[in-house]
Amino acid sequence: MLGMLKRAPSVVIGSDGGITIAGSVVIDGHSHVSQRVRVVTHIHSDHTVNLHESIKGSYRIAATQLTLSWLQVFGYSVASPVSLEAGESIRLGDLRLRFLRSVHIPGTVQVLVETDDGNRVLYSSDFKKPGDETPVEEADVLVIDAVYGRPSYVREFDDYIEHLLVDLVKQLLAGGGVRIYGYYGKVNEVMSLLRQGGVDAPFVLAPKVYMMTKKAESLGFRFGDYLLAGSRESREVIRGRWYVYLDHSSRATPGSRDVSTLILSGWEFRSPIRRVSGRTWHVAFSDHSDFRGLVRYVSGVRPRKLYVVKARSNGAEEFASYVAKNLGIQEVLVV
Ligand SMILES: [Zn+2]
Structure with missing residues (x-):
């Protein structure tokens, strides 16, 4: 040439x-x-x-x-x-x-x-x-x-945010359910991370997340136990206060006495985990x-x-x- x-x-x-x-x-x-x-x-x-x-x-x-x-x-x-x-x-x-x-x-x-x-x-x-x-x-x-x-736009904690997220979920599960909100696809990534990190609590999934998870599972992805939100089993699990609920960030609701809320967002540059109110945190978990x-x-x-x-x-x-x-x-x- x-x-x-x-x-x-x-x-x-x-x-x-x-x-x-x-x-x-x-x-x-x-x-x-x-x-x-x-x-x-x-x-x-x-x-x-x-x-x-x-x-x-x-x-x-x-x-x-x-x-x-x-x-x-x-x-x-x-x-x-x-x-x-x-x-x-x-x-x-x-x-x-x-x-x-x-x-x-x-x-x-x-x-x-x-x-x-x-x-x-x-x-x-x-x-x-x-x-x-x-x-x-x-x-x-x-x-x-x-x-x-x-x-x-620099996040100094990108290298260890995954560990912080898993540890936080484990810690919060000791006091009740945990809700995690993020973009579609990101929540599936987080589900895998939590399983790898030893979180065994059942996942309760909003309908679209549930359908996406089913599709991914049929292609060989593994997420452990998960239930469709609103089903009889999911209601029982929620009563037991040991579960992780996942949905899209547009439907995030603040935490309460029984449940903690984590909102995943890459637009956090100062600290990896920021408490925004009583039982609600922003976690600087980004896919970018x-x-x-x-x-x-x-x-x-x-x-x-x-x-x-x-x-x-x-x-x-x-x-x-x-x-x-x-x-x-x-x-x-x-x-
Ligand atoms: Zn994207």
Whole structure:
């Protein structure tokens, strides 16, 4: 390839955050593409934007098996799924589309699009623990969402927050039930963490979380004993005051005499656990890298060109100017 101009596939970011690569495939948004393939990196709503439109347009929907089955829970009926796991790839015309592992909610992947002569475009999607459990691959062009894009968005306790959360739940269970509220998918991650940490109390799950858990279990995930909230068994368990209830953060209710409430949020930078009232705490458990993790990821990818997607970023401009100045990337665009 000596002397040959290295040309990466074209990248266009739509106003819905969709990433169109080489006019062939679109990721986490909708656009008209020649291969009629839409990738869904995971089920969070900012990554399933305009998915109904892609489905209506008879696009093939490429996602992991877990993401495809969780999409059903969210009311999407995908007629032409392309099931692909992290590490696997498919051919799309003269491109190869590969999924890479990502630590975020279960089922999440990064997406690598590669031409035959080795030019690579990488979309990070959402991730945490870069270079550790989330692999960082080199690419010519990187597309990233700077979710915590401002230099002040740093959580010093990210490395040990999981232990703190498990210990807190154990401690609170001694005095009654515990309710945990977080985003969809994050609560499933927390369920696994609690089991690994030795929490044996039965889980009582709100209906959607219950359905997602059933789907995940059918694909081999294990969560121990869990019950559907409102069922006779769940009412008995709640009377026994030894259980962990899990639901989406939009339905969080404060703790009371019989039950403690934990609200999971990455937007806590001062302390890992903060008591907001009597028996209600905010826990700084995030599924996203903080500012430093984002910078570490970009410096590992070493792109010639970086796109920061405004639609899914907080502090996109600040992040762009920081990495342009400190990492020496030739071209940084906020789109
Ligand atoms: Zn997400």
